[in-house]
Amino acid sequence: MAYKDYYDTLGVSRSASEGDIKSAYRKLAKQYHPDKNPGDESAAGKFKEMGEAYAVLSDPEKKKVYDTYGHSGQVPPGAYPGGAGGGADFGGFGGVDGSQFSDFFQGLFGRSGGRGGMGGAGGTQVNFEDLLGGAGGGIGGGRRFVQNVEGELQVSLREAYSGTDETITVDGKRISMRVPAGTRNGGRLRLSGQGPGGGDVLLTVRVLEDARFELEGDDVNVTVDVPVHVAAVGGPARVPTLKGDVTLNIPAGSSGGRQLRLKGQGWPKKGGGAGDLYAKLNLTLPASLSEQEQALYQQLADLRK
Structure with missing residues (x-):
């Protein structure tokens, strides 16, 4: 059986801080998220493995058990939260395939x-x-x-x-x-x-x-890529929400980092209604410019001198 190392899965060292682990997970999750890799079973598998690794390393109690007994895979009585143990072989905890951990309780x-x-x-x-x-x-x-x-x-x-x-x-x-x-x-x-x-x-x-949305209380934060010319003169942009994409009109003269609020597009509240969604603008340029586009940008630069 193949050895599964959760630190290796997230690409961090065993001395990584909580912030390092979270940052590594978010970076990889963004890369392999199913929404960005439709139909790619390999990416879906990696995304699931990262979720499994993060579930352990982000939980102090589970991380402590993993760090202590990870190489042997043998957990003594009472060591694992909930009373599991007694020499049980927890698959992903070193030396055996991670799927065996699920099989233990199957x-x-x-x-x-x-x-x-x-x-x-x-x-x-x-x-x-x-x-x-x-x-x-x-x-x-x-x-x-x-x-x-x-x-x-x-x-x-x-x-x-x-x-x-x-x-x-x-x-x-x-x-x-x-x-x-x-x-x-x-x-x-x-x-x-x-x-x-x-x-x-x-x-x-x-x-x-x-990888795309961040929940903060009842509000949801998302970053939206906006072409620089749209931010300059204004225009429509597609904004992802948890309900699906919507069209938002970007005000002329918007700068990078500006946040636009979509009222009621956040997380459901207990008493009814929902929080808001905040779209943070990230200004983008084309990967390459034609000669005409370069000339126009140069004209704009000359006007701003």
Whole structure:
């Protein structure tokens, strides 16, 4: 099995700071984002691997376990958050293929379909609560064990914004569920009675960072490339939003770095309505200029002297 090194996946050293890890992830995610590489399975695979690596290295507890036991792949009892361990072989944690980490919990708790994956480097935690059942709860009226299963579900920013349907597997049973629109990072979802023995399934939602959009409270920030001549004289430009692209009229004389607000195009608010989207202008020039264009730019430069 191939060794999977999360630091190598993100191209950072083991001494990299939290900021370095975040910066490396955002740079690579922008390069391999599915929206920029439609139909490219290789890019999609790399994008998923980067999300898996970032999910571990951006979480202090998971990173600590990975740094401590990563080379051996053997996690002692109680070392991993949620009580996993006891010599369990956590695949991606050194020496074995990262997919084995997901396989460790597959029989009890898995996710099929969709991106991100249950378990794996996302850090599925399995906890059990033993509750006494009434008479007849087990063979001969013995104890009846109810198991609460706790895990982490990864979704993209767009999926969290619009909501998404997922299918997970708990104790061999496939369960369809809905992640509500506007779900925040760290949000908790409870599937009552869907766990082993009638227990609950408790999911913590991790919203993966997006290479294009940045969420700040209820507002969304995005950078928009605008040709310099459009910024100078004004004109339309396409602005990406979480709902889809819209046309925005760029005011004449706009400079690079200027932010234009699109009201109500941000993240859904709990009490109704939505935040705003702020489009930051990035002025661009053609990669090459014709002789006529060069002459016109020279005329403009002479006028500005």
